[in-house]
Amino acid sequence: MKRHLFFLLVALIPLLLMAHLSMAKEFRMGLMPAKESLPFYAEERYGIFKKHGIELVVVPFKSALERDSAYEAGKIDGAISDIIAVTLLVRGGRNIKILRTIAKPQKGYPVFAVLKTGRGTPSKEIAISFNTVIEYATDRILEKQKMGGMLKKTEIKSVPLRMQLLTEGKLGYATLAEPLATFAGMKGAQRLYTDEGVKGSHVVFVVRGDLGDRFLKSLAAAFDEMCTQANKEKALLKEVLWLKLSLPAELKSAYALPDLRIKELPARQDVNDVLSWMQQRGLIKESIPYEKLVFR
Numbered sequence: 115m116k117r118h119l120f121f122l123l124v125a126l127i128p129l130l131l132m133a134h135l136s137m138a139k140e141f142r143m144g145l146m147p148a149k150e151s152l153p154f155y156a157e158e159r160y161g162i163f164k165k166h167g168i169e170l171v172v173v174p175f176k177s178a179l180e181r182d183s184a185y186e187a188g189k190i191d192g193a194i195s196d197i198i199a200v201t202l203l204v205r206g207g208r209n210i211k212i213l214r215t216i217a218k219p220q221k222g223y224p225v226f227a228v229l230k231t232g233r234g235t236p237s238k239e240i241a242i243s244f245n246t247v248i249e250y251a252t253d254r255i256l257e258k259q260k261m262g263g264m265l266k267k268t269e270i271k272s273v274p275l276r277m278q279l280l281t282e283g284k285l286g287y288a289t290l291a292e293p294l295a296t297f298a299g300m301k302g303a304q305r306l307y308t309d310e311g312v313k314g315s316h317v318v319f320v321v322r323g324d325l326g327d328r329f330l331k332s333l334a335a336a337f338d339e340m341c342t343q344a345n346k347e348k349a350l351l352k353e354v355l356w357l358k359l360s361l362p363a364e365l366k367s368a369y370a371l372p373d374l375r376i377k378e379l380p381a382r383q384d385v386n387d388v389l390s391w392m393q394q395r396g397l398i399k400e401s402i403p404y405e406k407l408v409f410r
Contacts, residue, residue, distance in 0.1 A: 138169040139329065144181045144193035145174050147359045149293060150216040150317045151194060153340045153374060155358050156351055160343055166336035177271065178246065185210070192321040192333075196247035197314050197380060197388045198397075200407055205398050209323035211409035213334055215378040217317040223372035224308030225315050226251040227295035232302035233283025240265040240287035241276045247315065250391050252289045254312045277301075293369040297362060314388035316380050323409070330409055341374035348373075379408055 141163070145151045154172060157163050163170040173190050175181040182199060184190045186208065194216065203210045219225045226248065230236055242248045249267070256262050265287055270276045273294060280288040281301040290298055299305050309315040319337060321330060344351055348371050356366055382404050392398045 138164055138167050140169045140171055141192060141333065142171045142173050142190045144184055144190040145172055146178065146181060146194050147174070147176065148194060148291065148317070149355060149359075149371060151358065152351055152355050152371070153216070153337060153344055155354055156340060156344050159351070159354065160340065162340045162343065163333075163336045166332045166339075168333060168336055178243075179271075191325065192319065195318055195320045197316055197318065197385055197407070198245070198247050198250055198392065200318065200320050201389065201392060201398065201402060202245075204402060204407060210320055211323040211330070212318045212380060212407055213321045213330060213409050214319040214337055215316050215375045215380055216319050217372065217375060218380075219309045219312060219315050220372065221310060223370075224292060224295075224310055225317060226255075226289055226291050226309045226312075227305050228252065228255050228287060228289050228307045229280060229295060229298055229303040230287050230306050231280050231283045231285060232304050233281075236283075236286030238265055238286060239268045240289065241270040241279065241285050242267055242289050243271050244269045245395070245397060248289050248291075250388060251309045251312055251315045253391065254315070254387075255289075255307050255309055258311065259307055293361070293365055296369045297365045300364065300368060313384040314380065314391075316384065318380065321409070334409075338377050341376050345373050345376075379410070 143154050145154060154170060157170045173184070175184065178199060181193050182203065185193060185203065197212070200210055200212055217225055228240070240252065242252050252267070253262070256265065270279065273290065276285070276288050277290055277294055277298050279285040280303050281298055295305065321333065352366065352371055355361070356363070385404055385407060389398065389401045393401065
Protein backbone atom coordinates (compact mmCIF):
# COMPACT_ATOMS: atom_id res chain seq x y z
CA MET A 115 0.00 0.00 0.00
CA LYS A 116 2.78 2.41 0.95
CA ARG A 117 4.59 1.59 -2.27
CA HIS A 118 1.50 2.40 -4.36
CA LEU A 119 1.05 5.65 -2.45
CA PHE A 120 4.68 6.61 -3.12
CA PHE A 121 4.32 6.10 -6.88
CA LEU A 122 1.03 8.02 -6.85
CA LEU A 123 2.71 11.00 -5.19
CA VAL A 124 5.60 10.86 -7.68
CA ALA A 125 3.09 10.92 -10.55
CA LEU A 126 1.21 13.85 -9.01
CA ILE A 127 4.24 16.12 -8.47
CA PRO A 128 4.51 17.30 -12.13
CA LEU A 129 0.76 17.94 -12.20
CA LEU A 130 0.90 19.97 -8.99
CA LEU A 131 3.86 21.95 -10.33
CA MET A 132 2.02 22.70 -13.59
CA ALA A 133 -1.05 23.79 -11.61
CA HIS A 134 1.13 26.12 -9.52
CA LEU A 135 2.70 27.70 -12.61
CA SER A 136 -0.67 28.11 -14.29
CA MET A 137 -1.85 30.14 -11.26
CA ALA A 138 1.05 32.59 -11.60
CA LYS A 139 -0.03 36.18 -11.11
CA GLU A 140 0.53 38.45 -14.11
CA PHE A 141 2.89 41.39 -13.61
CA ARG A 142 3.15 43.92 -16.45
CA MET A 143 6.61 45.49 -16.50
CA GLY A 144 7.25 48.72 -18.42
CA LEU A 145 10.75 48.73 -19.88
CA MET A 146 12.77 51.56 -21.37
CA PRO A 147 15.54 50.93 -23.93
CA ALA A 148 18.17 50.85 -21.16
CA LYS A 149 20.78 48.37 -19.97
CA GLU A 150 18.91 48.13 -16.65
CA SER A 151 16.24 46.11 -18.52
CA LEU A 152 18.56 43.08 -18.36
CA PRO A 153 17.02 41.31 -15.30
CA PHE A 154 13.61 41.30 -16.97
CA TYR A 155 14.67 40.21 -20.44
CA ALA A 156 16.67 37.41 -18.79
CA GLU A 157 13.38 35.86 -17.65
CA GLU A 158 13.10 34.21 -21.08
CA ARG A 159 16.23 32.23 -20.28
CA TYR A 160 15.81 31.46 -16.58
CA GLY A 161 12.10 31.61 -15.73
CA ILE A 162 12.92 32.79 -12.22
CA PHE A 163 9.91 35.09 -11.85
CA LYS A 164 7.60 32.25 -12.91
CA LYS A 165 9.24 30.00 -10.30
CA HIS A 166 8.14 32.58 -7.71
CA GLY A 167 4.55 32.52 -9.00
CA ILE A 168 4.85 35.62 -11.21
CA GLU A 169 3.99 35.75 -14.92
CA LEU A 170 6.22 38.57 -16.16
CA VAL A 171 4.83 40.45 -19.17
CA VAL A 172 7.21 42.97 -20.78
CA VAL A 173 5.71 46.22 -22.10
CA PRO A 174 8.34 48.30 -23.97
CA PHE A 175 8.33 52.13 -24.07
CA LYS A 176 10.45 54.63 -25.98
CA SER A 177 10.17 57.53 -23.54
CA ALA A 178 9.70 58.19 -19.82
CA LEU A 179 6.58 60.23 -20.63
CA GLU A 180 4.94 57.22 -22.34
CA ARG A 181 5.93 54.99 -19.43
CA ASP A 182 4.57 57.30 -16.72
CA SER A 183 1.35 57.89 -18.67
CA ALA A 184 0.86 54.12 -18.93
CA TYR A 185 1.41 53.76 -15.19
CA GLU A 186 -1.15 56.47 -14.41
CA ALA A 187 -3.64 54.77 -16.75
CA GLY A 188 -3.14 51.44 -14.94
CA LYS A 189 -1.66 49.72 -18.00
CA ILE A 190 1.51 48.57 -16.23
CA ASP A 191 2.26 47.31 -12.71
CA GLY A 192 5.93 48.22 -12.53
CA ALA A 193 8.72 49.98 -14.39
CA ILE A 194 12.35 50.98 -14.53
CA SER A 195 12.39 54.52 -13.24
CA ASP A 196 14.20 56.97 -10.94
CA ILE A 197 13.64 58.70 -7.61
CA ILE A 198 12.42 61.95 -9.21
CA ALA A 199 9.79 60.28 -11.40
CA VAL A 200 8.54 58.24 -8.43
CA THR A 201 8.30 61.36 -6.24
CA LEU A 202 6.30 63.23 -8.88
CA LEU A 203 3.85 60.34 -9.19
CA VAL A 204 3.48 60.08 -5.39
CA ARG A 205 2.97 63.85 -5.18
CA GLY A 206 0.14 63.41 -7.69
CA GLY A 207 -1.54 60.87 -5.44
CA ARG A 208 -0.30 57.67 -7.07
CA ASN A 209 0.49 54.61 -4.98
CA ILE A 210 3.94 53.65 -6.23
CA LYS A 211 6.94 52.27 -4.36
CA ILE A 212 10.63 51.77 -5.01
CA LEU A 213 11.20 48.01 -4.64
CA ARG A 214 14.92 47.84 -5.48
CA THR A 215 17.86 49.84 -6.78
CA ILE A 216 18.90 48.37 -10.14
CA ALA A 217 21.93 50.58 -10.75
CA LYS A 218 23.77 53.51 -9.21
CA PRO A 219 27.06 55.23 -10.06
CA GLN A 220 30.14 53.39 -8.89
CA LYS A 221 33.83 53.70 -9.65
CA GLY A 222 34.39 52.94 -13.31
CA TYR A 223 30.67 52.47 -13.95
CA PRO A 224 28.77 55.78 -14.04
CA VAL A 225 25.07 56.02 -14.81
CA PHE A 226 25.31 59.45 -16.49
CA ALA A 227 28.13 61.47 -18.05
CA VAL A 228 28.54 65.06 -19.20
CA LEU A 229 30.17 65.18 -22.63
CA LYS A 230 31.58 67.93 -24.83
CA THR A 231 31.43 67.95 -28.59
CA GLY A 232 34.65 67.10 -30.38
CA ARG A 233 33.89 69.40 -33.31
CA GLY A 234 34.67 73.11 -33.57
CA THR A 235 34.24 75.64 -30.78
CA PRO A 236 31.52 74.38 -28.44
CA SER A 237 28.53 76.56 -27.59
CA LYS A 238 27.79 77.18 -23.91
CA GLU A 239 24.58 75.14 -24.02
CA ILE A 240 24.15 71.74 -22.40
CA ALA A 241 21.34 69.50 -23.63
CA ILE A 242 19.27 67.68 -21.01
CA SER A 243 15.64 66.77 -20.25
CA PHE A 244 14.04 69.17 -17.75
CA ASN A 245 12.64 68.05 -14.38
CA THR A 246 14.17 64.59 -14.65
CA VAL A 247 17.02 62.61 -13.12
CA ILE A 248 19.10 63.81 -16.09
CA GLU A 249 18.73 67.41 -14.93
CA TYR A 250 19.33 66.46 -11.29
CA ALA A 251 22.52 64.57 -12.17
CA THR A 252 23.69 67.40 -14.44
CA ASP A 253 23.19 70.01 -11.71
CA ARG A 254 25.02 67.96 -9.10
CA ILE A 255 27.88 67.12 -11.50
CA LEU A 256 28.39 70.76 -12.50
CA GLU A 257 28.15 71.92 -8.87
CA LYS A 258 30.88 69.45 -7.94
CA GLN A 259 33.08 70.79 -10.76
CA LYS A 260 32.30 74.40 -9.72
CA MET A 261 30.62 74.96 -13.09
CA GLY A 262 27.11 75.68 -11.82
CA GLY A 263 25.54 78.41 -13.98
CA MET A 264 28.38 78.39 -16.52
CA LEU A 265 26.39 76.39 -19.07
CA LYS A 266 22.86 77.19 -20.24
CA LYS A 267 20.54 74.22 -20.01
CA THR A 268 18.47 73.48 -23.09
CA GLU A 269 15.88 70.72 -23.40
CA ILE A 270 16.14 67.92 -25.96
CA LYS A 271 13.97 65.06 -24.71
CA SER A 272 14.95 62.59 -27.41
CA VAL A 273 18.13 60.83 -26.28
CA PRO A 274 19.18 59.68 -29.79
CA LEU A 275 18.72 63.23 -31.11
CA ARG A 276 20.69 64.66 -28.18
CA MET A 277 23.57 62.33 -28.94
CA GLN A 278 23.41 63.00 -32.68
CA LEU A 279 23.51 66.78 -32.30
CA LEU A 280 26.41 66.50 -29.86
CA THR A 281 28.52 64.30 -32.13
CA GLU A 282 27.73 66.51 -35.14
CA GLY A 283 28.96 69.60 -33.29
CA LYS A 284 25.51 71.24 -33.23
CA LEU A 285 25.52 71.12 -29.44
CA GLY A 286 28.38 72.14 -27.20
CA TYR A 287 27.57 69.81 -24.30
CA ALA A 288 25.07 67.10 -23.37
CA THR A 289 24.33 64.70 -20.54
CA LEU A 290 23.83 61.09 -21.63
CA ALA A 291 23.22 57.80 -19.87
CA GLU A 292 25.47 54.82 -20.33
CA PRO A 293 26.12 53.01 -22.59
CA LEU A 294 25.20 55.80 -25.07
CA ALA A 295 27.73 58.09 -23.38
CA THR A 296 30.43 55.58 -24.29
CA PHE A 297 29.08 55.35 -27.83
CA ALA A 298 29.14 59.17 -28.17
CA GLY A 299 32.78 59.03 -27.10
CA MET A 300 33.45 56.52 -29.87
CA LYS A 301 31.90 59.04 -32.30
CA GLY A 302 34.25 61.81 -31.22
CA ALA A 303 32.60 63.42 -28.18
CA GLN A 304 34.81 64.14 -25.18
CA ARG A 305 33.78 62.73 -21.80
CA LEU A 306 34.27 65.45 -19.19
CA TYR A 307 32.62 64.36 -15.97
CA THR A 308 30.49 61.52 -14.60
CA ASP A 309 27.95 61.20 -11.81
CA GLU A 310 30.28 59.20 -9.58
CA GLY A 311 29.56 60.47 -6.07
CA VAL A 312 26.12 61.90 -6.92
CA LYS A 313 23.83 60.62 -4.16
CA GLY A 314 20.47 60.15 -5.85
CA SER A 315 21.54 59.15 -9.34
CA HIS A 316 19.83 55.76 -9.07
CA VAL A 317 17.96 53.63 -11.57
CA VAL A 318 15.19 51.90 -9.62
CA PHE A 319 12.63 49.12 -9.98
CA VAL A 320 9.24 50.62 -9.06
CA VAL A 321 5.92 48.89 -8.48
CA ARG A 322 2.29 49.56 -7.65
CA GLY A 323 1.98 49.78 -3.90
CA ASP A 324 -1.48 48.21 -3.87
CA LEU A 325 -0.29 44.79 -5.05
CA GLY A 326 0.02 43.64 -1.44
CA ASP A 327 3.04 43.08 0.80
CA ARG A 328 3.12 39.32 0.22
CA PHE A 329 3.25 39.66 -3.56
CA LEU A 330 5.81 42.49 -3.42
CA LYS A 331 8.07 40.38 -1.20
CA SER A 332 7.84 37.54 -3.74
CA LEU A 333 8.62 40.00 -6.52
CA ALA A 334 11.66 41.34 -4.64
CA ALA A 335 12.91 37.79 -3.96
CA ALA A 336 12.55 36.88 -7.66
CA PHE A 337 14.38 40.05 -8.71
CA ASP A 338 17.24 39.40 -6.26
CA GLU A 339 17.62 35.83 -7.50
CA MET A 340 17.53 36.98 -11.12
CA CYS A 341 20.24 39.60 -10.56
CA THR A 342 22.44 37.06 -8.79
CA GLN A 343 22.12 34.70 -11.75
CA ALA A 344 22.54 37.46 -14.35
CA ASN A 345 25.77 38.67 -12.74
CA LYS A 346 27.23 35.18 -13.26
CA GLU A 347 26.47 35.14 -16.99
CA LYS A 348 26.90 38.75 -18.13
CA ALA A 349 28.73 37.83 -21.33
CA LEU A 350 25.90 35.55 -22.43
CA LEU A 351 23.12 37.94 -21.41
CA LYS A 352 24.87 40.86 -23.09
CA GLU A 353 23.97 39.22 -26.40
CA VAL A 354 20.30 39.09 -25.33
CA LEU A 355 20.34 42.73 -24.24
CA TRP A 356 21.95 44.01 -27.43
CA LEU A 357 19.42 42.11 -29.49
CA LYS A 358 16.42 43.34 -27.48
CA LEU A 359 17.52 46.99 -27.44
CA SER A 360 18.99 47.09 -30.97
CA LEU A 361 22.17 48.67 -29.62
CA PRO A 362 25.08 49.31 -32.02
CA ALA A 363 27.17 46.18 -32.57
CA GLU A 364 30.40 48.19 -32.38
CA LEU A 365 29.51 49.24 -28.82
CA LYS A 366 29.27 45.66 -27.57
CA SER A 367 32.99 45.09 -27.16
CA ALA A 368 33.70 48.65 -25.98
CA TYR A 369 31.27 48.64 -23.06
CA ALA A 370 31.37 46.37 -20.02
CA LEU A 371 28.11 45.79 -18.15
CA PRO A 372 28.34 46.65 -14.44
CA ASP A 373 27.11 44.19 -11.83
CA LEU A 374 23.41 44.51 -11.02
CA ARG A 375 22.68 45.58 -7.43
CA ILE A 376 21.27 42.88 -5.15
CA LYS A 377 18.92 43.45 -2.19
CA GLU A 378 19.62 47.17 -2.32
CA LEU A 379 17.43 50.24 -1.82
CA PRO A 380 18.31 53.94 -2.10
CA ALA A 381 19.65 55.17 1.23
CA ARG A 382 17.59 57.75 3.08
CA GLN A 383 20.30 60.39 2.53
CA ASP A 384 20.26 59.70 -1.22
CA VAL A 385 16.49 60.19 -1.39
CA ASN A 386 16.70 63.32 0.77
CA ASP A 387 19.25 64.88 -1.59
CA VAL A 388 16.86 64.38 -4.51
CA LEU A 389 13.93 65.79 -2.52
CA SER A 390 15.99 68.84 -1.55
CA TRP A 391 16.83 69.48 -5.21
CA MET A 392 13.17 69.08 -6.18
CA GLN A 393 12.09 71.60 -3.54
CA GLN A 394 14.68 74.09 -4.81
CA ARG A 395 13.32 73.62 -8.32
CA GLY A 396 9.72 74.07 -7.12
CA LEU A 397 8.74 70.55 -8.22
CA ILE A 398 7.44 69.73 -4.73
CA LYS A 399 6.39 72.10 -1.96
CA GLU A 400 7.15 69.84 0.97
CA SER A 401 9.44 66.89 1.51
CA ILE A 402 7.85 63.44 1.24
CA PRO A 403 8.55 60.78 3.92
CA TYR A 404 11.06 58.13 2.88
CA GLU A 405 8.63 55.37 3.90
CA LYS A 406 6.05 56.68 1.43
CA LEU A 407 8.48 56.23 -1.46
CA VAL A 408 10.28 53.00 -0.57
CA PHE A 409 8.92 49.50 0.11
CA ARG A 410 10.66 47.85 3.07
